[in-house]
Amino acid sequence: MAKTILFVEDSASVRQVMKTALTREGYDVILACDGQDALTKLDGGKIHLIISDVNMPNMDGLTFVKKAKQLPNYKFTPIIMLTTETQESKMNEGKAAGVKAWIVKPFQPPHLLAAVSQLIQA
């Protein structure tokens, strides 16, 4: 059975790129355009991994991650942050919130897919 990944990103182009890359690898992909939208998507079926941007309108990625981690079903779901943000303080904030990996854009899709595969099987 294919694993499901929730991808949260405000940039339509990156959403498209990632959907393509993840679908080609055989994952089911759910897309959300910001943190608020993503929280509504968490009400649905089982999600095995979350990939989220940091700087987004309405609700930023770190706030979303903190809220998601408060939900019992997603307490242990691995989360990858995919962002242009390189500040140490933000990374530490993400780490404290329970993020498993921090990937800086631009990224090579195979590298991201390797990280996804590593975390989704862990």
Added chain:
Amino acid sequence: MKELIKFYQNDYGMALPLLLSSGFGSLGLAVVSRFAMSGLVMAAALIVMTIALNFWGRNRYQMSLQTIQQGLLECSQQENEQKIQLLQQEHNETISRVCIEKIEIERNRINTLIMNLEQRFDALLNRFSGQDAQNITPCKITQSSIETRIADLSQRFDALIDYLDQQTENSEPQQLCPIGLVPLCQKVLPIWANQIEMARGHTEESVANLAQRFDALSQRLDAAVIASQSTVEGDQSHHGGIVELLQTSQLKLGSITQALSASLEDKEKLLHSIEALSSFTNKLSQMASEVSSIANQTNLLALNAAIQSARAGDAGHGFSVVADEVRKLARLSGGIGKQINETIDSVNEAIEDTLVISHKFAQQDKNTLNKAEHIIDSVLGHFARAATGLTDSAELLRTENNAINLEISEVFVDLQFQDRVSQILALVCDDLKKLENHLNELNEKDSENVNHAVNVEQWLEELTQTYTMEEQLAAHRGEKTSINTGETSITFF
């Protein structure tokens, strides 16, 4: 101490009337007892004397009290005066000390202010360090008095003001903020922001479409490769491909040629059998000749027997009957032998005809088989070459597909820069809006005649705080940056 003694003396004086009255009482008692005077008279006299003495004593007491109060008053006044003098002295000393300290602090502060003023003056002087401004000497750190330094500074300021006035008079009027610039900015800044936002939106949409099309291209290419592979190699279990078709055709056509070869071999065997049959007919013919020969000899033998039986007379009559029958059988056998010979000849002819025809057919079959094998080989060769070509094409397509997928992967990396560009433009838009708001505020404050100086350093610092990427900071500092696109930065926690 004197006052205290005096006080006790007065106290004693106050007690004296009492002692006197007691004495008078005792005297009165003695006089009454001695001179037999009326006791009432004596008592009255004593009462009068006692009252008189009492009044006298009270006056004395009041007088002494007044004296004491006066003494005390004088004493306390003297002490108070001394204390006041001491306090005044201490107060004056404290005020002097505090004033000196305050003056020192103020002096230091003024020194610092003057130093700052001198530094600013130097900075100002550097900004206008033209040829004409060289006669204005820069400030130097000196140990001269504050008044002197202030006076020097005032002179330098006056010189600078004169210089600036002179410059202003000589040059064309320059305005730090030309008239109409603020309203222009107020109008044009939102337009710039809208234009950037619109361009950002278009780029976002176009790049998303581009990514989608690349995805579609990639998928179609994959489908083409899969179709090509399935055409050449068949499905996952290698069924239905052209290679399998070729192999199957080779097998089936091979089996046909094998069947034809087998048939040819059978025919040759049949031919050999017929040839063998021909040799049998010769033997049969020989045997038929032998039968005819035996029949002739039997006939001769029967004839001899008949002759001998005739010689024997009646005794040989029965034997002559047998001999006749034998002769009949011999003739019959001879006739059958002849018939056999004739039949064998006919069979021989038929066999020879069959052999000729069979040889002819065998040769034709051989030729047909050779031709068929040649044609089959030729067709299979064509098929094999076509299959090899298709396999090569499929392999080339697969290699190209891998290369294109790699290229598409690189394109996907490049497409992500749209996101970075989008974020950079969004920040520029935000700053333009901030500038617009600031100008609106300035416009409002202008009417209220409020100081509206812009803190440029603070503005730039706030702008720096909004950056999320290294290249934004580098661009802010005016440095050139190169962005690493090869390695993905991944940090696992």
